[in-house]
Amino acid sequence: MQTPFPEEQLLFTPASPDNDAVGLVFAFPNEYTVGITSLGFQIVWAKLAGRSDLDVRRLFMDLQEPLPRDLELFGVSLSWELDYGNILSLLEKFDIPIWATERGDSDPLIFGGGPVLTANPEPFAEFFDIVLLGDGELLLDEFIDVYKTVRGLSRQAKLQRLAQVPGIYIPSLYEVQYEAPDGAIARLTPIDAETPATVTKQTYRGNVLSASTVVTPKAAWENIFMVEVVRSCPEMCRFCLASYLTLPFRPASLEDSLIPAIDQGLKVTNRLGLLGASVTQHPEFDSLLDHINQPQFDDVRVSVSSVRTNTVTENLLRR
Numbered sequence: 525m526q527t528p529f530p531e532e533q534l535l536f537t538p539a540s541p542d543n544d545a546v547g548l549v550f551a552f553p554n555e556y557t558v559g560i561t562s563l564g565f566q567i568v569w570a571k572l573a574g575r576s577d578l579d580v581r582r583l584f585m586d587l588q589e590p591l592p593r594d595l596e597l598f599g600v601s602l603s604w605e606l607d608y609g610n611i612l613s614l615l616e617k618f619d620i621p622i623w624a625t626e627r628g629d630s631d632p633l634i635f636g637g638g639p640v641l642t643a644n645p646e647p648f649a650e651f652f653d654i655v656l657l658g659d660g661e662l663l664l665d666e667f668i669d670v671y672k673t674v675r676g677l678s679r680q681a682k683l684q685r686l687a688q689v690p691g692i693y694i695p696s697l698y699e700v701q702y703e704a705p706d707g708a709i710a711r712l713t714p715i716d717a718e719t720p721a722t723v724t725k726q727t728y729r730g731n732v733l734s735a736s737t738v739v740t741p742k743a744a745w746e747n748i749f750m751v752e753v754v755r756s757c758p759e760m761c762r763f764c765l766a767s768y769l770t771l772p773f774r775p776a777s778l779e780d781s782l783i784p785a786i787d788q789g790l791k792v793t794n795r796l797g798l799l800g801a802s803v804t805q806h807p808e809f810d811s812l813l814d815h816i817n818q819p820q821f822d823d824v825r826v827s828v829s830s831v832r833t834n835t836v837t838e839n840l841l842r843r
């Protein structure tokens with residue numbers, strides 16, 4: 525397949541799809557330059573594209589890979605609420621009914637994930653068949669593994685089986701009642717006895733966090749290699765989605781995650797992004813700085829996504 529993204533340097537090896545691979549489109553509802561700068565999009569795409577039982581094609585508002593022969597799953601990574609209208613434009617572009625209730629057995633299942641949907645799926649629930657809640661590290665594989673066991677069944681049977689997977693919310697299998705038309709949710713009730721009464725957001729508890737799977741000059745931060753230093757934030761300010769959405773606070777392992785990732789990434793670029801809600805609160809942040817202060821990284825430009833002023837050290841300022 526000829527790539528529409530010739531300037532990309534991949535840091536993983538995509539699998540060659542099997543003959544009966546499930547056709548899947550993975551979309552970011554904004555332009556390529558925005559979508560490819562999302563570490564979440566990169567990670568999910570690489571995870572899906574690493575499976576030979578999937579034939580994964582990327583889709584952005586301005587660029588796309590050719591569609592698979594049979595499109596069975598259509599996924600969306602939603603990072604910002606304002607991109608939401610673009611999802612409907614993408615569905616219309618491919619003649620997929622925008623309302624979940626109007627889709628039939630021949631239409632792909634529309635699934636979505638990302639911070640916006642995990643924070644509150646309800647404003648978008650009528651457009652999605654499947655919503656993935658929480659961290660994707662383990663949930664994505666489970667979703668695809670279960671999907672393959674129901675692939676030949678009716679749309680309704682597929683959704684009923686997928687609803688049994690922890691972290692998968694099937695909006696059409698629940699009835700939502702509100703306290704008032706513009707009020708809070710009063711209750712969420714499954715429409716049948718087989719559907720779980722509660723959907724539990726998934727939390728990945730490993731110590732290897734995310735790192736870029738692709739580096740490109742077309743990214744919004746050109747040629748940046750990103751590593752996730754921490755997930756969530758220990759301060760837990762009550763208004764803060766960045767903290768509460770991804771609790772508990774987890775630092776990436778310096779030896780198993782950060783150093784190997786940074787050493788690999790800096791072979792292909794000299795721009796490094798340290799990501800997290802409060803990066804400098806990694807318990808070994810000084811040791812991380814010592815690593816990137818080595819002479820071989822002198823020409824590396826380092827960006828830090830977020831720093832609390834009371835955690836700034838002389839070592840950080842020197843860098």
Ligand code: SF4
Pocket residue numbers: 757758759760761764765766767801802832
């Ligand atoms: S990221 Fe900032 S606002 Fe959010 S909990 Fe941490 S310190 Fe508070």
